[in-house]
Amino acid sequence: MRFLATRRRVMTVSTLASILHRSVPHLSWRAGVIIDAVLLSGGGIGTAQQVARHLGLSNRFALARLLKRDGLPPLQDLAAWASVLTWVDTTDCVGCSLCQVAFRTRKDPSFCYRTVKRITGYRWREIRSRGLSWVLQLFAARCSTGTSRAQPHGPRPKRTPGGIPT
Numbered sequence: 001m002r003f004l005a006t007r008r009r010v011m012t013v014s015t016l017a018s019i020l021h022r023s024v025p026h027l028s029w030r031a032g033v034i035i036d037a038v039l040l041s042g043g044g045i046g047t048a049q050q051v052a053r054h055l056g057l058s059n060r061f062a063l064a065r066l067l068k069r070d071g072l073p074p075l076q077d078l079a080a081w082a083s084v085l086t087w088v089d090t091t092d093c094v095g096c097s098l099c100q101v102a103f104r105t106r107k108d109p110s111f112c113y114r115t116v117k118r119i120t121g122y123r124w125r126e127i128r129s130r131g132l133s134w135v136l137q138l139f140a141a142r143c144s145t146g147t148s149r150a151q152p153h154g155p156r157p158k159r160t161p162g163g164i165p166t
Contacts, residue, residue: 038082
């Protein structure tokens with residue numbers, strides 16, 4: 001059973017990567033490599049400086065410009081999106097809760113629930129009920145609009161020089 005779940009998991013990560021590449025087709029090859037790496041790792045792939053060096057970029061600022069130019073969120077948020085996508089996929093495939101996934105990956109469950117809310121703007125229950133395809137669409141929409149984090153409460157009010165909202 002464990003072998004089948006692992007084998008299914010690998011095929012699903014490959015499927016996730018191909019779906020993401022199709023839903024965000026304007027990516028440069030470097031951005032595509034970053035997406036593949038964060039999906040395969042299930043989240044973090046190192047510091048921005050390390051990733052920049054591996055891609056042949058001069059520094060982390062060049063990496064940030066590359067991600068922004070391709071419409072992707074910053075590396076930390078991209079890794080969080082990959083984690084959320086991986087968690088949704090795992091709970092769908094294995095049929096366990098996010099708390100169980102957190103324990104298996106040696107993360108604090110509250111960290112996982114907060115990450116889902118911070119990145120998507122939705123609670124885990126809503127994400128889980130809508131499914132992986134909806135979360136993928138949400139990620140693609142965030143990439144096309146250029147915003148890395150969900151803004152469930154709308155845009156911030158404009159402020160005058162005195163700091164008073166208008």
